[in-house]
Amino acid sequence: MxxxxxxxxxxxxxxxxxxxxxxxxxxxxxxxxMKHSEVDLDFFVKxxxxxxxxxxxxxxxxxxxxxxxxxxxxxxxxxxxEYELVSKYGFLNNSxxxxxxxxxxxxxxxxxxPDTGIDCLRDVSWIQDTFLGDSQALRHSKIKxxxxxxxxGDQSFLYFAKKSSELLKVGNEYWGLRYLGYALHYLEDLMQxxxxxxxxxxxxxxxxxxxxxxxxxxxxHTTYDDMMVYLMLYDEDRLExxxxxxxxxxxxxxxxxxxxxxxxxxxEFFKIHDMIKSSFGDTLxxxxxxxxxxxxxxxxxxxxxxxxxxxxxISTMSSVIKGFVTMQLDTH
Ligand SMILES: [Zn+2]
Numbered sequence: 001m002x003x004x005x006x007x008x009x010x011x012x013x014x015x016x017x018x019x020x021x022x023x024x025x026x027x028x029x030x031x032x033x034m035k036h037s038e039v040d041l042d043f044f045v046k047x048x049x050x051x052x053x054x055x056x057x058x059x060x061x062x063x064x065x066x067x068x069x070x071x072x073x074x075x076x077x078x079x080x081x082e083y084e085l086v087s088k089y090g091f092l093n094n095s096x097x098x099x100x101x102x103x104x105x106x107x108x109x110x111x112x113x114p115d116t117g118i119d120c121l122r123d124v125s126w127i128q129d130t131f132l133g134d135s136q137a138l139r140h141s142k143i144k145x146x147x148x149x150x151x152x153g154d155q156s157f158l159y160f161a162k163k164s165s166e167l168l169k170v171g172n173e174y175w176g177l178r179y180l181g182y183a184l185h186y187l188e189d190l191m192q193x194x195x196x197x198x199x200x201x202x203x204x205x206x207x208x209x210x211x212x213x214x215x216x217x218x219x220x221h222t223t224y225d226d227m228m229v230y231l232m233l234y235d236e237d238r239l240e241x242x243x244x245x246x247x248x249x250x251x252x253x254x255x256x257x258x259x260x261x262x263x264x265x266x267x268e269f270f271k272i273h274d275m276i277k278s279s280f281g282d283t284l285x286x287x288x289x290x291x292x293x294x295x296x297x298x299x300x301x302x303x304x305x306x307x308x309x310x311x312x313x314i315s316t317m318s319s320v321i322k323g324f325v326t327m328q329l330d331t332h
Pocket of ligand 1: 140
């Protein structure tokens with residue numbers, strides 16, 4: 001009986017999870033954390049082509065084949081900076097000068113890279129092939145409902161954290177820092193609570209049969225992804241001061257770090273999900289709320305609780321990243 005119930009929950013999660021999207025604004029958020037970390041990242045790093053083999057498989061369709069092995073800073077159309085933020089933060093995508101880039105730019109810019117489509121894959125796991133099609137959900141989330149845990153977002157973090165450390169150890173600074181940026185992407189994704197749980201059990205049970213629930217859960221998730229961009233556009237001073245005040249937190253291993261970050265994010269899910277539903281109300285049943293909807297609701301005070309809770313998560317996430325980056329660079 002228990003096994004049948006667990007299997008039902010698993011199928012609900014999997015049928016939902018084709019809809020997993022990322023936090024938005026990875027490069028800019030990472031830049032703000034790097035700017036306020038205690039590590040000196042102002043030195044320049046010589047770019048080198050990828051000259052090592054690895055076991056991880058990537059989607060290499062179209063331009064991705066080139067993107068995966070070349071430096072793509074300065075290129076147009078890579079989507080590493082959200083269009084709403086280009087006017088202010090376009091410098092993060094500046095071209096290299098004399099074949100070199102500042103360390104902070106490599107880490108920040110490449111923290112968006114895993115969303116270019118490199119993880120849209122088939123034939124890497126039965127879960128992917130049976131349920132997800134070529135969605136990147138498998139590698140960008142780790143879903144937990146009751147005791148059932150599926151997906152590999154934590155494994156993605158561990159892979160790039162370890163690879164980055166190995167590369168830095170052998171003096172490959174460019175790829176070591178670039179893979180550090182990739183590792184941050186997956187850590188940041190797991191700190192977005194909708195990457196750890198898609199909805200309440202009751203919503204997941206109704207999900208396959210109820211179109212409104214499908215629209216609600218999809219919009220709740222994208223709305224929360226957009227929250228970071230909203231804060232960058234409309235509340236930047238407070239966002240930056242929260243990031244600046246976050247003290248580094250240290251863990252004894254990468255495994256402990258990602259587990260604690262993930263469990264914390266998961267523990268925030270119900271609070272965030274309730275606040276999203278009560279703040280955005282009926283707008284969650286149409287097209288996803290726009291930045292203007294965010295601004296209007298914020299002006300009416302409807303987003304106060306949600307924003308305060310989000311700042312708590314951002315503060316914790318910034319502390320975890322500061323500790324991780326300090327450890328990663330201090331040991332080399
Ligand atoms: Zn992602």
